[in-house]
Each structure stands twice: as structure tokens, then as C-alpha cells.
Amino acid sequence: MMKLLVRMALVALGIMVAVIAGRALRLAEPESAAASSTPKLIVRIAARDLEPGTFLDAAKAPFGEWQGAASDQFVEQGVPPERDVLGAVITAPIAAGQPIQRTKLLMPGQDGFLAAALAPGMRATSVAVDAVSGNAGLIFPGDRVDLILTQNLPAEGAATDLAQRWASETILENVRVIAVDQRLTADPTKRNTTEVARTITLEVDPKDAEKVALASGLGRLSLSLRSLIAQPQRAEGGAATAPGSTAGRKPTWASDVSAVIRSAAGRPEPAAAPSGPAHVAPAAPPRVRVFRGSKLDEPASP
Numbered sequence: 458m459m460k461l462l463v464r465m466a467l468v469a470l471g472i473m474v475a476v477i478a479g480r481a482l483r484l485a486e487p488e489s490a491a492a493s494s495t496p497k498l499i500v501r502i503a504a505r506d507l508e509p510g511t512f513l514d515a516a517k518a519p520f521g522e523w524q525g526a527a528s529d530q531f532v533e534q535g536v537p538p539e540r541d542v543l544g545a546v547i548t549a550p551i552a553a554g555q556p557i558q559r560t561k562l563l564m565p566g567q568d569g570f571l572a573a574a575l576a577p578g579m580r581a582t583s584v585a586v587d588a589v590s591g592n593a594g595l596i597f598p599g600d601r602v603d604l605i606l607t608q609n610l611p612a613e614g615a616a617t618d619l620a621q622r623w624a625s626e627t628i629l630e631n632v633r634v635i636a637v638d639q640r641l642t643a644d645p646t647k648r649n650t651t652e653v654a655r656t657i658t659l660e661v662d663p664k665d666a667e668k669v670a671l672a673s674g675l676g677r678l679s680l681s682l683r684s685l686i687a688q689p690q691r692a693e694g695g696a697a698t699a700p701g702s703t704a705g706r707k708p709t710w711a712s713d714v715s716a717v718i719r720s721a722a723g724r725p726e727p728a729a730a731p732s733g734p735a736h737v738a739p740a741a742p743p744r745v746r747v748f749r750g751s752k753l754d755e756p757a758s759p
Contacts (some may be wrong), residue, residue: 545563571636578663586655602659608623634657634659634660
């Protein structure tokens with residue numbers, strides 16, 4: 458009788474455990490279904506540490522999944538183009554892996570955008586350009602350029618019939634373009650057009666801003682576009698020259714490029730490189746090396 462009671466108790470206990478487990482499974486299923494149906498939050502995330510003054514583009518802030526709490530300041534995937542933030546300038550540091558927040562950005566056209574785009578201690582100065590001096594409208598904000606001054610100078614003496622002579626020199630190099638006319642961002646849709654700018658604004662230090670102001674009254678200014686992958690030139694000693702430096706550069710005179718002006722000025726032609734064949738040292742006589750098994754027998758050279 459006792460054994461029967463024990464068996465009945467065990468059966469009843471098993472039934473109770475099964476009922477409780479079934480109820481737990483039924484409660485867990487809606488929760489897991491709700492969790493799986495929650496949409497992922499895809500927002501623009503900093504690909505690296507972004508410092509104030511950085512222009513935002515798709516490479517610096519690609520879309521990625523964010524696991525943290527949502528915010529209406531994030532830029533979610535699928536926003537209309539006018540609500541996106543590409544081309545904005547960052548006003549506060551954003552760490553790598555963190556969402557881009559609108560409160561840390563200034564959009565083009567907002568008050569203070571140009572000042573925020575300038576690096577600390579730098580100044581914005583503009584130069585007038587045309588189709589030729591401005592690279593036919595193919596310079597855009599974010600590009601780097603050299604600034605070239607061309608001048609007409611009085612002749613040195615009466616030995617030449619030329620009333621003037623010309624000289625050209627690079628007065629600033631590796632300077633960042635921060636605005637073209639009133640455009641402060643590089644619009645990709647403009648890259649295939651030939652819209653010619655009238656003014657280009659450069660980012661320079663205070664001393665170079667004075668140079669630009671003075672150079673604009675000395676002669677004609679032209680811009681020379683630099684490669685996007687070009688590295689800063691190295692100064693003597695291995696240190697990279699700072700943007701704006703023209704250390705080691707010499708001016709180019711008219712006589713350096715025109716044989717007519719050299720002739721009229723009575724200047725000698727530059728020495729021509731020798732046209733004869735270069736001297737070649739005689740080849741060393743052949744040497745014979747004889748191996749006999751593991752032994753090397755090398756006769757003396759004649």
C-alpha cells in the first residue's frame with residue numbers, strides 16, 4: 458500500500474512539473490517573438506575619432522547597427538537627403554563607434570559654419586579667380602592647392618628691348634580650400650560640371666593671410682590643384698613642412714622658360730646635357746669555378 462501511495466505521489470508531481478513547464482514555455486514564446494520583431498536601429502556611426510572642424514562624409518560616418526538606446530538626435534538610415542548630415546562640420550568630439558548626433562554638428566548655411574570649419578588659430582581669406590586661374594571650376598571645398606603669384610617687373614637695364622620681364626613663384630603650398638564662392642561643402646553632383654567660380658576661400662594662418670592680401674595687389678594669383686594622395690613635402694632634417702610653407706622654392710623667371718627672352722636679354726642658353734654615349738666601365742673578365750665533389754677548385758684569374 459505504501460509503495461502504491463509513493464508511486465501515485467511521484468506521478469502527481471511529474472504532472473505538476475509538466476504543467477508548470479508548459480505554462481513557462483507559453484509565456485516565453487510571445488516575449489521572444491516580440492524581441493525578434495523589434496527592428497534594428499541603423500544609424501550613422503563615427504568610423505574613427507572625429508575632432509571639431511572635421512567635414513562629415515560617408516566614409517567618416519557610415520551607417521551601422523547601434524545596440525544602445527535610441528535618440529531623436531541620431532541620423533537613421535533611410536532619412537530624406539535634406540535630413541541627412543553629410544557635409545556638416547563637427548563642433549564637438551565624437552569618439553569612434555559612437556552615433557553621430559545632430560547637436561554636435563553645424564550644417565552648411567547655419568550661423569558660425571565657416572568659423573567652425575576652420576582649424577584652431579587659422580584664418581579664412583579669399584582670392585579672386587577666373588576660368589584659367591581657378592582650374593576651370595574643378596576645385597572644390599576640401600581640396601588642397603598651391604597659390605602662385607605671377608608679376609610683371611621692370612627690366613633690369615637698357616641692354617634689352619623688353620620693357621618688362623615676368624616672374625612666377627609659389628607663395629603658399631598645400632593650403633586647404635574651405636569654400637568656393639558661397640559653397641562650403643563638396644557637392645558630389647557638381648564634380649562633373651564646369652561651373653566656374655569667382656572667389657575661392659583658403660584656410661591659412663594669420664601671417665599667410667597677410668601674404669595673400671599683399672600678393673593680390675602685386676600681380677595675378679593662380680591656383681594649382683594638388684593630388685588627394687600627395688604627401689606633405691619633407692623639409693631638410695625629415696620634418697614635414699607645414700601647410701603654407703614654401704621653404705626651398707625658387708621663383709621661375711621668364712628667361713627660364715622662353716628662349717626668345719633669353720636671346721633678347723643676352724643670357725646664355727642653359728648647358729645642354731652631353732649627347733655622346735655614357736662612359737661604360739669595362740666588364741670584369743670571366744672567372745671559372747670548378748667543383749670536384751664537395752671540393753671547390755677556383756683557378757687564379759688571368
